[in-house]
Amino acid sequence: MISTVNLSASEVANLTSTDMQMLLELHRPIKISIISLLGAMITLGNIAVISVISSSVSGWSRNSRYFLLSLTGADSAFGLVITPLNLCVSLAKDYSEGPDTLCHVVAFLNATVYSTCMYTLATISMERYIAVFYPLEYSSMMTRRRTLLLIAFAWCFPPIILLPISFPKGIIEVHFSTASLVCNPTYSTNVGYSITLTCFIFFPCSFIMTFANLRLWLAAKRQRVKMRKQHLGRLNRPNVASRVLVPVMTVYYTCWTPCMATILYNAISGHRVPEWMEFVVVWLPTSNGFLNCIFYFWINHSFRRKFLILFQRLCLTVCPDLAKALGCMDSLQTGVWDNNNSLPERCSSVSSTCTLITMADDTSF
Known part of the structure; x- marks a missing residue:
């Protein structure tokens, strides 16, 4: 199946099959470059995250580190498994080749990693909700x-x-998409199974994340208003809830909703979206693997401080003269803190969520 580019109806009618293949072939190097850059960003970002959370971080409990390691593993799979695997398939497959066993396996791995990431985000939101309420x-x-x-679930x-996606000639067909350069299930070949997937994966995870984060945001807002009325703390205290929870949910729905909407559209109507639209909506969830590094890790003050110390130590090891010239030694001597001096377990949820309610330490983020 070959997608058409964003052309008018008359132009599409005048295009032959060869013309469309030439246009797709012209766009392929651009798409491969975008995918490669995205994979590199995801990999580097998650390597930095793993280097930090593999050791203790002030204010993060044991449970939080487990959930964060699970999220980092799912995000790392985007860069280490999904991106290179699909690049290899896109380079190896010809436009005239149909689906095969490899394409079914790749489609199964793609869907599995995507689903695992959504379930992991939902479990993190659940843990945060319990820690606060x-x-x-x-x-x-x-x-x-x-x-x-x-985490195992x-x-x-x-x-x-x-x-079922991994089995050739199973309950659903799989095709190599020349638009998105991935092996995708043809959701219109089994509408019931396609809708079932969204009902068991996207909608439950979205409900849990929305409910938990909305409750946290409302509680933080009420506490902020209460403290302002009682003149507790500084009046210019930053709005931590809006700075953390709103971006997290905005990024989640921005990355995942277009992909799910496209799946439902293909399943119900049997039609494909235009070429570049398909490419964007298929690879947009992958970018969530990089954005999670920012909103779940880098925005946390303790994480940034620990990463800075590890980076300075690496600089001192690799190039000590340059590191000393830049003052890394002085920063390390003044920036060391006690990793064991952490908050109680209930107050060390992901991203120090309890501070959204207590507002006791506005430097936790």
């Missing part, structure tokens, strides 16, 4: 066993529900 029960509700079970359930 049930602080006294947090330790009993979010035990180490339950935390690991939630986020990684094991998607492959189970998506397994």
Whole structure:
């Protein structure tokens, strides 16, 4: 199946199959460059994240680190698995070649990583919600066993529900998309299964994230108004809730909603969207793997401080003379802090969410 570019109806009618293939071939190097750049950004961003959270970070509990490692693993799969695998397939496949076993496996891996990322984001929002609204029960509700079970569910359930995609001549067809340069399921060949996937993956995860983050934002807003009336703290205290929760949800829906809408459109109507629109909506969720590094990690003050120390230590190891000339040694001596001096477990949820309610330390972000 070959997508048409964004041309008028009369122009499309005058285009032959050869002309469309030439246009797609002309766009292929541009698309490969964009995909390669995106994969490099995701990989480098998550390498930085892993280097920091592999050691203790002030204010982050054991459970938070488990969830964050799970999110980093899912995001890293975008750069280390999805991007190179699809690039190899796009370079190896010809436009005249149809679906094969490899294409089914690649489509299965794509959908699995995408789904795992959404489930992981939902579990993080759930953990944050419990840490803030049930602080006294947090330790009993979010035990180490339950935390690991939630993470295991986020990684094991998607492959189970998506397994039919991996079988050639199964319940749903798979095609190599010359528009997005990936192997995609043809959702119109099994409308019921396609809608079932969105009902079990996108909509539940979106509901959990929206409910949890909206409740957190409203609670933080009420607390901010209350403190302002009571003249507690500085009146110019930054609006931490809007600075953290709003971007997180905006990025989530911006990255994932167009892709899900396209899946439903293809499943119900049987039609494909234009070439570049398909390319953008298919690869837009992958960019969430890089943006998560910013909104879930870099925005946290403790993470930035720990990353700076690790980076300066690396500079001192690789090029000590240049690092000393830039003053890295002085920064390290004045920037060391006690990693064991962390907040209580209930107040060390992801991104120090409890500060959204207590507003006790406006430097937690």
